[in-house]
Amino acid sequence: MKVLVTGAQGQLARALKEYAASRLDLDLYAVGQPQLDLAETGGIEPLIHDLRPDVVINAAAYTAVDRAEREPEMAFRINAAAAGEVANGAASIGAPIIQISTDYVFDGTATAPYSEQAPTNPINIYGRSKLAGEDAVRAVNAQHLILRTSWIFSPFGHNFVKTMLRLAEDRDEVCVVADQFGCPTSADSLALAVGCVLDRWMGGASTGLGQTYHVAGTGACTWADLAEEVFGASAEAGGPSAKVIRITTEKFPTPAPRPRYSVLASGKFAAEFGVVLPSWQSLTRRVVTRLAAGQ
Numbered sequence: 001m002k003v004l005v006t007g008a009q010g011q012l013a014r015a016l017k018e019y020a021a022s023r024l025d026l027d028l029y030a031v032g033q034p035q036l037d038l039a040e041t042g043g044i045e046p047l048i049h050d051l052r053p054d055v056v057i058n059a060a061a062y063t064a065v066d067r068a069e070r071e072p073e074m075a076f077r078i079n080a081a082a083a084g085e086v087a088n089g090a091a092s093i094g095a096p097i098i099q100i101s102t103d104y105v106f107d108g109t110a111t112a113p114y115s116e117q118a119p120t121n122p123i124n125i126y127g128r129s130k131l132a133g134e135d136a137v138r139a140v141n142a143q144h145l146i147l148r149t150s151w152i153f154s155p156f157g158h159n160f161v162k163t164m165l166r167l168a169e170d171r172d173e174v175c176v177v178a179d180q181f182g183c184p185t186s187a188d189s190l191a192l193a194v195g196c197v198l199d200r201w202m203g204g205a206s207t208g209l210g211q212t213y214h215v216a217g218t219g220a221c222t223w224a225d226l227a228e229e230v231f232g233a234s235a236e237a238g239g240p241s242a243k244v245i246r247i248t249t250e251k252f253p254t255p256a257p258r259p260r261y262s263v264l265a266s267g268k269f270a271a272e273f274g275v276v277l278p279s280w281q282s283l284t285r286r287v288v289t290r291l292a293a294g295q
């Protein structure tokens with residue numbers, strides 16, 4: 001199966017490349033900047049027509065949550081308009097698209113995990129642009145699968161886990177919010193989930209097409225809990241560690257508001273594809289250990 005992934009240098013695309021390297025039945029082509037600049041219109045369609053992939057995965061996104069507040073046009077361009085163009089390009093050759101979306105489409109006022117049917121109501125520009133991206137994809141390619149996930153971390157690129165380890169290099173204490181709840185998800189576990197979808201499609205089934213799914217690490221925690229897990233694992237592996245000072249959101253003002261509770265219920269994905277991701281703690285330990293080993 002030939003798969004085209006956008007956002008080549010991103011966390012998920014890199015995890016997908018590693019995953020595909022271990023599978024003889026997956027030819028994965030990742031495209032990124034400068035070959036593909038999604039800020040410009042018209043770049044993706046010729047690539048899709050040249051490669052003629054069986055599946056397109058749109059993993060490119062404008063993910064700078066705070067910066068998006070002052071660059072809303074660019075966030076909407078990449079996360080909404082370009083997502084629609086990628087989906088349309090896939091549709092033009094009859095290929096399905098997997099669009100990756102986010103827990104930040106929710107406002108965080110829930111008190112129980114969000115199902116796929118829960119009303120969306122993003123509270124920042126990034127979330128609004130990603131929700132517009134979901135709609136753009138649904139509008140142009142009936143063969144879509146929208147995968148909402150959350151709090152991605154990996155040994156690659158920018159993420160909260162790496163930020164914590166960097167801060168611990170020269171601080172004994174790190175202040176971290178303890179009143180925002182979510183589901184940390186490693187990029188490699190998400191790649192595995194995507195692989196399960198591809199397996200079904202490879203077998204000729206059209207499982208999940210036209211649907212939206214939540215898939216995230218099992219369990220839920222606050223950013224402060226995640227930081228504590230990171231430092232615990234890092235200390236065991238001989239890496240940097242710091243004490244976590246648990247603070248409220250008000251004590252850590254940011255340009256973009258974050259949802260207070262964006263825990264995703266992944267049961268629909270589990271029921272359809274038979275996969276439950278490991279606990280957020282074991283996913284965290286795995287990545288921190290890998291980072292400590294310099295891999």
Ligand SMILES: NC(=O)C1=CN([C@@H]2O[C@H](COP(=O)(O)OP(=O)(O)OC[C@H]3O[C@@H](n4cnc5c(N)ncnc54)[C@H](OP(=O)(O)O)[C@@H]3O)[C@@H](O)[C@H]2O)C=CC1
Pocket residue numbers: 006007008009010011012013032033036037038039040058059060061062063078100101102103130149150151152153157158
């Ligand atoms: N990170 C997270 O916590 C979460 C992410 N998601 C979603 O999952 C998906 C993957 O996220 P993740 O891997 O973490 O993202 P990253 O930020 O690691 O990677 C995103 C990629 O998009 C690329 N990109 C940005 N602008 C452009 C552009 N103008 N043209 C072409 N490519 C561009 C970036 O390329 P470059 O490096 O060249 O700038 C980068 O490689 C995204 O859809 C994201 O919204 C969902 C939930 C949580």
Ligand SMILES: Cc1cn([C@H]2C[C@H](O)[C@@H](COP(=O)(O)OP(=O)(O)O[C@H]3O[C@@H](C)C(=O)[C@@H](O)[C@H]3O)O2)c(=O)[nH]c1=O
Pocket residue numbers: 063064065066102103104149150151152159160163167174175176177180223252254258
């Ligand atoms: C660096 C830092 C952050 N924080 C807080 C700020 C914020 O409320 C929370 C998370 O901060 P970050 O900016 O690292 O994470 P953020 O960019 O909000 O992460 C989000 O990224 C996008 C792309 C998604 O789709 C989401 O699922 C989610 O992963 O932690 C602290 O309390 N202390 C700190 O030292």
